[in-house]
Amino acid sequence: MGEGTGSSVVREPNNYKKGEVPPTTTAQSQAINKYSVEYIVRSGIAGGVSGSCAKTLIAPLDRIKILFQTSNPHYTKYTGSLVGLVEAAKHIWINDGIRGFYQGHSVTLIRIFPYAAIKFVAYEQVRNLLIPSSNYEVPWRRILSGSLAGLCSVFVTYPLDLLRVRLAYVTEHKSKVRLIDFIRAIYHEPASTTLTSRRYIPKWFAHWCNFYRGYCPTVLGMIPYAGVSFFAHDCLHDLLRIPLCAPYTVIKISEQEKDRRSQQNQRTPLTTWAELGAGGLAGMASQTAAYPFEIIRRRLQVSTLTATNAHEHKFQSIGGIARIIYKERGWRGFFVGLSIGYIKVTPMVACSFFVYERMKWHLGI
Incomplete structure (x- = not known):
């Protein structure tokens, strides 16, 4: 018995090629410190790619939704129904x-990559701080983790979101649309009187704050x-x-792979339909909760584009x-376009979470 045991131990390395060791002893099998630069970079890449994929998927719906939300005079007649959505799409197709x-x-895309990257990185980091173990898994900590992550990302990328909305709002093209022209126009728009009335606030700073029009309701909605x-x-x-549910919703992997992943503190991912379903339902819930703030934003x-007189043109x-x-x-005005919002958000959030979870799995985090 002793010889047999010793013999098996001696021969075990021969099951692997020269230079290889069992997966459970490799550096790749060790869990990456969630506060390390490596983990932050990997989760940032996963988040940025997931956000870009999701936004590209629903870009046409996003354009129509913005036209509805901002009460564009050429598209107000289409609001309020799915038929109107189709007609608005036809209008865009015929004209542009x-x-x-x-x-x-x-x-x-320039905005969404850093936005999604920051959001997911911030969520992972804040969640690790607020929920260091399963004993802290309570609803308010989970909600607070997500909210703080969203606030971090939106603060950094909001000016790009403003530019995106301005570009999407314009439907008449008398000349080629140039991004620099929009930037200049926004900067030279009337600044907030709350800022300009303060002598200690530089005039240039007050005008730069024009790039944060609608930021407060964005924060409230986020x-x-x-x-x-x-x-x-x-x-x-x-x-x-x-x-x-697990036999039907969790991907089946080998025991060896499961052991290796468990050492990396990775959970086996859900099946495609389960992951997409979870993401879609999460998107619908969040859209309903925040939609009135999005309308105001x-x-x-x-x-300033819809103003008809000097008074309305003010901040x-x-x-x-x-x-x-x-x-x-x-x-009802605070929920205009919500049906389109559902059609847009369901695939967007589903795609975002799906790509993020899959990239985390393949990146080993």
Whole structure:
């Protein structure tokens, strides 16, 4: 018995090629420190790619939704129904062709990669701080982790979002649309009187704040949007991993691979349909929670473009825009385009979480 045991130990390395060792003893099998630069870079790449894929997927719907939300005079007649959505798409196709659906998309991609990268990196880091172990897995910590991650990402990339909306809003092209012209126009628009009335605030700074028109409602909307999105996704993941569902929702991998991944603190990913379903439902929940703030934000972002007199051309407040929306359409005005929002957000968030989870799996984090 002793000889047999010793013999098996001696021969075990011969099962591998020269220079190879069992997977469980390789450096790649060790869990990467979640606070390390390597982990942050990998999760950032995964997040950026996932966001870019998701935004490209729904870019045509995003253009139409922005036109509806901002009450573009050429598209108000199409709002309120799915038939109107189809008619609006036809209108864009006839006037601008396929390029019309992707107007402003280059700015979207420039914005979305750092936005998604920062959001997912921030979520991973904040979640590790707020939920260091399973004992801290409570709803408010999950929601707060997502909300803080969303706030970090939106602060850095908001000016690019404003430019994207301005580009998407324009439907009449008397000349070639140039990004630099939009940047100059936004900078020279009337600045907030709250800032210009303060002597200690430089004039140039007040005008640079024009690139943050609608930022406050964005922050207010991001708190429920990102928080609910990550919270719902995590909860659905937990639900789909219970023993009753796991045989149908979790990818089947070999025991050796499972052991190797467990040493990296990686959970076996869900099947494609389960992951997409969880992401889609999370997107619908977050969209419903944050949509009124998104309406106010979009109207603020184009308020100077829709102004008809000098008074309206001034920097609008959140309350002022909210009153205008309510006066125009009542409470329903805060949910204009929500059906399109669902059609857009469901595949977008589903794609985003799916690509992110798969990239994390392949990047070993």
